[in-house]
Amino acid sequence: xxxxxxxxxxxxxxxxxxxxxxxxxxxxxxxxxxxxxxxxxxxxxxxxxxxxxxxxxxxxxxxxxxxxxxxxxxxxxxxxxxxxxxxxxxxxxxxxxxxxxxxxxxxxxxxxxxxxxxxxxxxxxxxxxxxxxxxxxxxxxxxxxxxxxxxxxxxxxxxxxxxxxxxxxxxxxxxxxxxxxxxxxxxxxxxxxxxxxxxxxxxxxxxxxxxxxxxxxxxxxxxxxxxxxxxxxxxxxxxxxxx
Ligand code: UDP
Numbered sequence: 166x167x168x169x170x171x172x173x174x175x176x177x178x179x180x181x182x183x184x185x186x187x188x189x190x191x192x193x194x195x196x197x198x199x200x201x202x203x204x205x206x207x208x209x210x211x212x213x214x215x216x217x218x219x220x221x222x223x224x225x226x227x228x229x230x231x232x233x234x235x236x237x238x239x240x241x242x243x244x245x246x247x248x249x250x251x252x253x254x255x256x257x258x259x260x261x262x263x264x265x266x267x268x269x270x271x272x273x274x275x276x277x278x279x280x281x282x283x284x285x286x287x288x289x290x291x292x293x294x295x296x297x298x299x300x301x302x303x304x305x306x307x308x309x310x311x312x313x314x315x316x317x318x319x320x321x322x323x324x325x326x327x328x329x330x331x332x333x334x335x336x337x338x339x340x341x342x343x344x345x346x347x348x349x350x351x352x353x354x355x356x357x358x359x360x361x362x363x364x365x366x367x368x369x370x371x372x373x374x375x376x377x378x379x380x381x382x383x384x385x386x387x388x389x390x391x392x393x394x395x396x397x398x399x400x401x402x403x404x405x406x407x408x
Contacts, residue, residue, distance in 0.1 A: 167226070168242045170233055171396055172217065173207045175226050180248050183227050184256045190224055191266060191318060191344050196337035198223050198330075198345040201250030203230030204393040205386060206326050216327045219334045227253060231370035232390050236397035247370070251351050251361070254321060255288075261319070263291030269312050269342065272300035272323030273352040281355035300324045305336055312340035319344045323352045 167174035178186065190197040200223040202210070210217040220226060227248040228234060237244045258268070268285075270278040278297035286292050296315030298308050300323060312320060320342045322329040329347040337345050353359040361367070362375030377387055 168237060168244055170228075170237050170240065170242075170244075171207050171393070171400060172211050173202055173220055173226065175202070175228050175233065175237070175244060177244050178225075178227065178248065179245050180252055180256060182245075183225060183248050183253050184260060186225050187253070187257050187344065187346075188260060191261070193343065195341070195343035196333070196345060197225075197343060198333045198337060198347070199225040199227065199253070200330055200347050201227050201229035201248075201253065201349070202233065202326075204232035204236070204390055207233070208389060208393060209327055213327065216330065219327075219330045222334070223330075231373070232393055234370075235394055239394065239397040240401050249367075249372075250346070250348050251354055254346060254348055254351055257319075257346075258285060258289045258292055261292070262289035265293060266318045267293050267295035267316055269295055269315055269317035269320045270297045270323070270352060271308065271312070271320055272298075272329070272348075273350075273356070274301065275299040277352050277356045277358060278323075280357065281352045284355055284357060305332070309336050309340045312342055317342040319346070321346055321348050321351065323348045323350065325349055 166177060168177050187199060200220055210220050228244055229250045231247055234244055234247050270281055278299060282294040282297055286294060295317055296311055298311050302308055322333055322345050324332055326349060333345040333347060350359060354361055362372040366372050366375040373387060377383055
């Protein structure tokens with residue numbers, strides 16, 4: 166069952182349930198896709214009907230970000246918990262390592278996906294990284310070709326949102342993989358270029374605060390978070406009529 170949070174419907178899953186669903190999707194003919202919306206993405210979907218439709222057509226919609234969890238609670242439809250995209254990706258890789266499933270990494274600046282591939286293979290022995298491509302390309306065709314030629318089963322698409330979701334919707338079928346996952350800045354984290362918040366910040370749901378301290382330029386993006394929660398309160402007061 167999906168739970169609507171201000172116009173985007175989320176799967177009410179734990180991390181383990183999300184990974185099980187991801188593994189099921191990997192056994193089906195593609196393309197299937199997973200999206201990992203945070204409050205910023207929900208707000209964007211409200212302003213972009215095409216993007217909103219792409220999100221609703223995803224096969225798995227997981228709540229990446231504590232703001233989604235708070236908003237769901239305010240709306241009186243609580244979700245089981247936060248499933249950060251990066252944790253979902255890591256847990257999925259742990260399960261597919263050694264199975265022969267082929268992973269393609271798409272996105273980030275040149276050189277980043279290469280480093281991410283090295284680190285991921287160290288972290289998950291037996292992981293089959295079948296190809297990589299940076300995220301700063303002018304034409305889609307060579308990228309589609311690279312994924313198809315690599316016979317990828319699963320593609321991490323890390324182009325930032327909404328670019329990555331739109332790319333998957335437009336090109337997932339031609340590229341021939343079974344499962345696409347939109348993961349924003351995950352390759353920068355896997356490559357060790359961006360450090361994730363220490364566990365204490367993660368446990369307290371304060372990853373956003375750590376990120377803000379490290380990258381103060383994100384303040385413009387982050388002031389939207391309180392507004393998001395205010396919208397949830399507004400929707401609740403209106404009796405959720407529009408959500
Ligand atoms: N990126 C890319 N191609 C682009 C724009 C962005 O590959 O045309 C990459 C960028 O290098 C970064 C990621 O997309 O690795 C976006 O990171 P951000 O943290 O902004 O994503 P979010 O998770 O916040 O959407």
